[in-house]
Amino acid sequence: MLESPTSRLFRRIGLIALFGGLVVGAVVVGHQSGRQPDTQVLLAQRIALGKQLFNDSHLSADGKVRCASCHMPEKDYTDGRQVAVGVEGRTGTRNTPSLMTLADAQETAFFWDGRRSALDQAVMDPLTNPVEMGLHDQAQLLERVQGDPAYAQAFKQAFPDAKPAISSEHMAAALAAYVRSLRSPESAYDRYAARHDKTQLSPRALLGLAIFQGKGHCAECHRLEGTPAMLTDHAYHRTGVGLDAITANLPALTEDVIKRSLQGGALGNRVATHADEAQLGRFNITQDPADIGLFRTPSLRDVSHTAPYMHDGSVATLDDAIDREVYYRSLQAGHPLQLTVEEREDLKSFLQAL
Ligand code: HEC
Ligand code: HEC
Known part of the structure; x- marks a missing residue:
């Protein structure tokens, strides 16, 4: 039996109303679950902030190198080079590893020689490495991030209770959350x-x-x-x-x-x-x-x-x-x-x- 245009319209309105109700309900439930943002939401905000930092070339000495210059998403987070090339075209000594395997392989030691056992520390090293991003020290890094208005809101959302919201610990946590979120596709x-x-x-x-x-x-x-x-x-x-x-x-x-x-x-x-x-x-x-x-x-x-x-x-x-x-x-x-x-x-x- 054919449906009349009017009954089809009513059915559609019914569906929209139902869907709208679900969304409102979900928002209310979310709101009532306390003033603490949901941990999933917080994690998503940290990952987003980490991604922003990962792609920011202002965090390098010559303003041209970002994490993604060497860990290129389109090359499975490697760079296709023999050894890495960082600020002022300086070359390092090691091949850039993919970051997509770290979480899946449950890695607990980082770099080819395993010199770091915490990802939060490993993600910060490149910023001050003289042949990678080349900043003087963490103070200079902090200065650059604090001086960029694009970050104020992002840090506050990712670390709502922290004072100050922008710190090297939080930068490390956000970068590590982003790196951990990278997964190789199902093979x-x-x-x-x-x-x-x-x-x-x-x-x-x-x-x-x-x-x-x-x-x-x-x-x-x-x-x-x-x-x-x-x-x-x-x-x-x-x-x-x-x-x-x-x-x-x-x-x-x-x-x-x-x-x-x-x-x-x-x-x-x-x-x-x-x-x-x-x-x-x-x-x-x-x-x-x-x-x-x-x-x-x-x-x-x-x-x-x-x-x-x-x-x-x-x-x-x-x-x-x-x-x-x-x-x-x-x-x-x-x-x-x-x-x-x-x-x-x-x-x-x-x-x-x-
Ligand atoms: C005794 C442990 C060991 C065995 C056995 C072994 N590998 Fe490896 N494999 C390593 C290590 C360690 C490296 C890194 C060496 C380096 O970087 O100098 C490596 C590197 C590699 C790489 C390069 C990966 C990259 O990302 O650079 C490939 C490919 C590889 N192995 C394949 C194999 C295959 C195929 C076999 C079997 C024929 C094998 N391996 C057996 C320990 C092993
Ligand atoms: C100039 C190129 C370059 C840049 C820029 C760079 N990396 Fe790397 N990355 C490397 C190389 C090379 C290694 C391996 C070094 C070693 O093992 O000694 C590495 C290793 C790592 C590792 C350890 C991976 C493993 O398998 O153990 C992490 C994590 C990492 N980088 C994150 C980052 C983050 C986060 C940034 C930005 C803050 C960044 N990298 C910027 C080249 C780069």
Whole structure:
């Protein structure tokens, strides 16, 4: 039976009234739940403020560099360069890691050498790093943020009870909230793992998974546990990359590091400006000779989008990275591994599904 235009109109008005009532009801309930803004709302405001800070190039010495200059959203929060380029075109010593994997991988140590164990601290270091954003100190940073009227309201909304609302702690909290909110999209492997649905992976990728878990031993470090899979063991391993160049100079280099005993941000500044010391990796933090040349296992989530590879960006393509890892890791573990060209392609198909 056909509906008359009038009854259709009445039905529509009824729906609008119902919808309007729901919205009013939701607002009233929200209002009655106390004067404290809802934690979800507050978190959203902190994330928004963090995003604003992340994209603000005024927070750099030359007014041209923002977090997003190196952690580019369109490049999965990496920059596609071998090593990072910051203020005045100065180059650092390390490859820019993706920020999209941190929350999913449940990372609790930050930077390639894990020199920071709190994200709130890690997000502030780049601002005063001489080859990244290059500000003198936190006082100069605070001055710039306080002097920008665009921030007054945003800080008050994100930190309603705080006096003063604008402080470096709150800046850190907002930036960390934003970074934590970045997630890599659900991958074909995630869908496969969630439902054990083999149709989500190509036959090649399935063969690659078998190698990754089996004779390749990749999953010993790039672990498949977690939902989504973390693809890291949160540990440090000696890497075949970069150490050769400094071996001759090792005694003097390590002695200097021990003498200086830098920590946190100061260590970050030093490492970003001294390529040879940067290759010492975890040793810079622990000063334990056993940690010379060890680096954090990176999560391989989204890895096919984050070239170039390794802590110093010295490996240009995913194929090269696979060759390196197959050769070096198997050598290290004492079970030299020969993979055919076909098997390497399988492994690559699997990595592309992460
Ligand atoms: C000049 C390029 C550059 C800029 C600008 C920059 N970063 Fe980074 N970021 C890097 C590099 C390079 C590393 C790795 C450094 C290392 O491991 O020693 C890094 C590492 C990080 C990490 C640790 C990631 C991990 O996997 O451990 C976080 C968090 C981070 N940056 C956040 C930020 C924030 C927030 C800003 C802005 C305040 C910012 N970065 C600005 C290049 C940059
Ligand atoms: C003993 C632990 C370990 C094993 C086993 C291992 N990896 Fe790694 N992997 C690492 C570490 C540590 C790095 C970082 C090295 C560096 O930056 O110098 C890394 C880096 C990588 C990268 C580059 C990631 C990036 O973002 O730069 C790829 C790709 C990779 N591994 C794939 C593999 C594959 C494939 C296998 C198996 C054939 C494998 N790995 C086995 C520890 C391991």
